[in-house]
């Protein structure tokens with residue numbers, strides 16, 4: 001089967017976007033891995049599918065697959081690219097779009113050259129992250145708390161203290177002095193695959209520069225370290241605000257660009273993310289058969 005695709009990126013987090021509004025491709029995890037492969041396929045951190053609205057409350061449905069083939073609940077940078085794709089392809093001319101994801105409805109709004117996404121409320125109950133905190137003693141961190149994750153280091157057990165929350169998908173946030181020297185490739189998978197995260201997690205490494213500026217690197221579940229992670233930026237800023245280190249709005253400097261995150265500090269309020277969304281190229285690709 002040959003399919004049309006659009007390659008997009010938001011702050012360097014890159015995507016293969018597929019229009020399934022007319023035809024559902026029903027891709028297998030192997031197809032997703034092939035499309036995301038940087039040597040044999042198109043190359044992407046995530047594959048995004050634009051699907052018809054399942055009901056009158058939303059304009060579209062949004063399916064997200066990590067490069068490893070697994071379907072996930074949320075993708076912030078992808079959401080902005082979703083909005084740009086829908087407009088560029090003439091699928092909708094609305095300035096505001098309601099889109100259904102696996103973890104609820106998000107709202108996308110065009111804002112100048114970029115897109116602002118209402119990412120919904122952060123979830124602080126560890127059980128809902130999901131994170132198994134049973135038997136663990138949290139450590140006070142500013143006005144909030146972090147959880148200890150045991151780690152074997154040269155035969156010795158050491159503890160990594162992470163803030164845990166969900167932005168529709170699971171996040172662990174580790175405060176670091178300098179993201180440039182943080183051992184992201186080593187510690188990212190240890191945190192993300194820790195048995196206390198039964199669905200694995202995205203691991204963010206957060207450097208507070210001042211109350212309105214941070215630097216962030218994220219080791220993403222199912223994709224490895226990416227140049228930016230939108231939900232990771234939301235999670236890191238929310239954690240920083242809850243701890244008392246940050247004040248909204250916060251500019252997040254990632255490896256691939258800048259995102260702006262705003263949150264009132266109230267658990268009942270949504271987190272808003274603004275950033276770029278760009279089309280890189282378009283093409284057609286033959287899916288190897290059988291896959």
Ligand SMILES: N[C@@H](CCC[C@H](N)C(=O)O)C(=O)O
Pocket residue numbers: 013045046066072073074075076077078169170202220221222223226228229230231232
């Ligand atoms: N890059 C994304 C997040 C994609 C999903 C994530 N890897 C997960 O498994 O939850 C973003 O911009 O939010």
